[in-house]
Amino acid sequence: MSQTVAVFDVGKTNVKLALFDEGRLLWEKSAPNRVLPGPPYPNEDVESAWNFFLDALREVALTHQISAIVPTAHGAAGALIGESKLAAPVMDYEFAGVEVIESDYARLRPPFSESLSPKVPAGLNLGRQLAYQKWRRPDLFAKARYFVGYPQYWAWRLTGVAASEVTSLGAHTDLWAPLQGQVSSLVKALGVHHLLPPLRRAFDPLGPIQPDIAALTGLAPETQVFCGIHDSNASLLPYLISRQAPFTVLSTGTWVILMCVGLSLDQLDPRDDTLANVDALGRPIACGRFMGGREFAVIAGGGGNPDLDAVERVIGSGAMALPCFSDQGGPYAATKGIIRGEVAAHDQTALATLYCALVGDLMLTRMGATSGDLIIEGTFAGNLAFCQTLGALRPKQRVFAAEDVVGTARGAAMLAHWPPSYPITAPAPVPAASISGLDAYRDAWTAAINSIARRATNA
Template structure:
């Protein structure tokens, strides 16, 4: 008997992956691809949309031929802030513009002047002002810079919904994409923002469809359920929402360290927005209050500086054990270590530290993590609310013993866990439509946890 599975396309900026996941949420097949970027009409690098489209069709065709698997459903998660503009025949009208593309200042000023100012729009849409990363601004730009192309746009689909459209043929809009720093969604009114209607853009989004729904589709003679697609950050949160009812915050660590609180529905304040807070939207349509810092990047830059100064290989630091006596020593050496951070800082204090202060590379590295933790705690407290009893840390810093011990000591009233879910984004994307393809309930043991207890000592930071 063929094993029932769901096919999940997990499309990142660098790696494009296809997983087959069985009813027990074990990954039973995996393949990945990388494409050479192309350029748009301005010579800016962008995703090769044709390569992506071909890859989806080709890889799906291949797995449907595998006799040992019965593909019951298909779903998609991709990076956000990217639109595909389709004509009435479903053909792309433009390149898939890069969300890092510089936004014209004049057009930006005209937009905010027309619709009430940056602060008003930002507060109502829970989106910091991010230029092209506010994907709604990409649509506004297309309408005003290239009206002749805009007129031909039948559908403007975020990338997850475009991939779903390739298989289902149905154009839909999904809240996890529309609600994430796009400036399209009014969080207070729970509908598209009034500027979207005023610009006559709403009709181009397709039918608003719940993120946990699926469409009956026939693909190459096989009857499958096709999900509507999810924004990857929202998908990665789903395994935690499925496994834990007690309020928690997930700190997702990588280049950015993003603190996600699905249990805080308080509207963002102007002050929070200025400190890089925003709202994501989880797949059930609730706001997820989030804050972020560039700490993973900072860590890599400063680790290299320490390694060069002490003539050590950078990889050796990844396995350093936590040394509590060194933290106490640093508290005496650097008085500010004993004080709580008073103001928000976009980077840690470490870049300005003189490395000659430290006797060893190990001592310098402990101070680096100490400084990053102070920054992390400030960022975390921006979205923390009463009732949160657990912090889960996934990604790179979850494997860093020094980081985890210092984090636990910084918030002794909250349980701190390093957590890991193998391929959390893909697993979450499958869980979103579990009932459509799986006769079993979602398993409750898919997240591996390691508890870190606070170290009792007098140092307060």
Template sequence: MQNVTAIFDIGKTNKKFFLFDANFQEVYREYTSFDTIEDEDGHPTENLPALQKWLKNVFDSILNEGKFNVIAINFSTYGASLVHLDENGEVLTPLYNYTKPLENEIIESFFEKYSPEDEFAAITGSTNSGMLNSGMQLYWLKTKKPDLFKKIRYSLHLPQYISYVFTGIPLSEYTSIGCHTALWDYSKKDYHSWVYAEGLHKIFPPIVSTETSINMNYNGKRIKIGVGIHDSSAALLPYVRSIEKKFVLVSTGTWSITLNPFENGVLSKTEVKQDCINYMRINGKPVKSTRLFLGNEYSHQIKILSEHYQVSEDYHTSVAFDMELYLKLKKDFQHRFSWKALNSPEMPTRTVLNYDTFEEAYHQLMMELVELQVKSIKMAQGAMSIKRLYIDGGFSDNEIYIQLLSDALKDMKLRTTDSSLGSALGAAIAISDVKLNSKFLKNNYSLKKHVPFITK
């Protein structure tokens, strides 16, 4: 039988299961999704019982089939989510969705009690984002549902809960603690003082390295079981392990997240105002990050352009970079687009589409969006001299985005990568003993080099 590592990659929508061989090549996959259920307040949330049942059924069936020899298993999941267990190890509450509104008086009372908001954000790497700061979920529970809070024996971050389903051992690990949770003090490299003041440290299990694994007898088979990892940190790991020089990674999609894993300092108040946050590497070091709602804005503007120029909504995918159009627009450049979900001081109060063709308007749109992307990249880069830039996700296939970005950042070597398996591969690498070499991205991620175009 072929030796494989099993990975559960749990997203908000899709739940995925992979098997990887010794070279991190995918040899099996299985996907599913579940309808959301409602918490006690009627807010949609994860169907945790259905998820737990699926996890066990999928893994047990793979073991029982006997086609693969599973030597290890690990877990990558979305963050900002906690599962609360009682003294018997039973789940106490729904998995509260990080989109659930948090009352203003809760937030105001917290900052009044503990710290000015901007200072707190800088120290914790967590801008005020309501339930997206998972530590605030516990503060909310303790304040609003004290009787329920008293029953909590352990609060597990979601990746560690998925691991707990298989091991029965409650643990905490760095990447989950450090992802904009408002729990971690990056200056002290410990939980923030408010965590101790509220007694939350008593319900958080011991912190272990993300590379920790537990050798267990599972259904009669000896298997190495990982402790789980936050998906953004997992997606970053293959780059950190295979690239020797400093780099910035831009992971594009609905959100465009720029990650700088080489910044060791606490965020400044200026960076916080620019929506900088911290993620965390598996060794506890901060990852300075900026967020841009790029894909969301792009989709909104494409609908407007498609309707205005009476073309199909997928027409934009066929538009190639046109040097003459670009130079014409650049010569008399003005900002023409009013954003829906973004904000920039240069944008007009309303969108002005005084172009004859979709192609011209589309080039203008991409020039303005890339301008914002460049600012986001430079904010994450800070004063550091970083010469390598990697782009993955949806926009890595957008020729105009890549051409404009390479032109705007001529001093950086731009590379694109293609891997829909990023966070799953990261989870597999986290518990492997394999050292990655410089060819890993080329062999596993379809690495492509891009050079700036030359204008006459």
């Protein structure tokens, strides 16, 4: 029987339970994450996720002795909780109906200079979700005792202990002032300060699991639960303790989050969807984001990864994917994506790969991230053509790829023994590649998107 850390990883697309022993993945199981249509608004299917979690714990407890549980979850989700259950459903951040309050909310939003949180669509600013719940569903809001980030909701459900935590509060919520290390002026303006429980660190133990959960799962009653962390920040943890700044981690999945450690915040521009997230130690980190995983799927129309020959065929054809293929994230979210030219069906994944590499390169340049290593983790780390194309676009920076797709969960597991005493597995260097015609193609692609942006501005 081994001592293990169980990580409950709630992503936008999937929920997962993963077990680790000193950084080694022992076991994992996943299921699709669902959104319910409402009423009162589209919301996270927390009960399905919870039942998956309990079933998976019950299954794995037969063969492993779990010593700790760490939750991690995607950003832009938060929970209004009452004495013993949710006071209101956890809003799906893609609920566009939340924007009906925008004119009132805009008067309360702190300036970007305070929050370093750009205005983003739908419910991606967690503060907008909270304002909507207060103003449009006062019947539910009145039942709330606390408002917590999504990782901390799962910690509360396991322990009964409510906590606030900076990586969740600082993830483009409008609720945090990163440079001051405190809640923003929005908290007072919205009148919700009383709903925020005491601030705890991501690696703080909140207590043991509740007795009924121990009985349901077969876990030991003394199993500790840790406060938990925003998922992109979990991906960053292994590199914060094993590398010297500057460096950039590209955490890839449904979203591509570019986290530039050691970079000045001076070039952040809310119009580009660049911002500051806050790491587990409370420090602001320059970040950019675009919905790369979803855009890749739209352009590619199917699965699989291309080779560089396919990328060169697309370049040679002159065909281009021009942003944006999602209505959320990145500097061109307000423009509708188009594909110019013809691409063979078997080269659509190459077109999608080239597009995502170009958007990543564009955002890194605009942020001023021109030095330091680039580390790709998550889904795109398994796409060698993406890694090599990004490297060819940025030849002065070394590119590395994490060799597994559980970087978020692996980073979260570290919180149970922080700082970890075991060695951190280094990502693999990506071999450099020369890609014929890439520089000229980037120039033409950039000119095309600039033209689209000018037309949109003048419309």
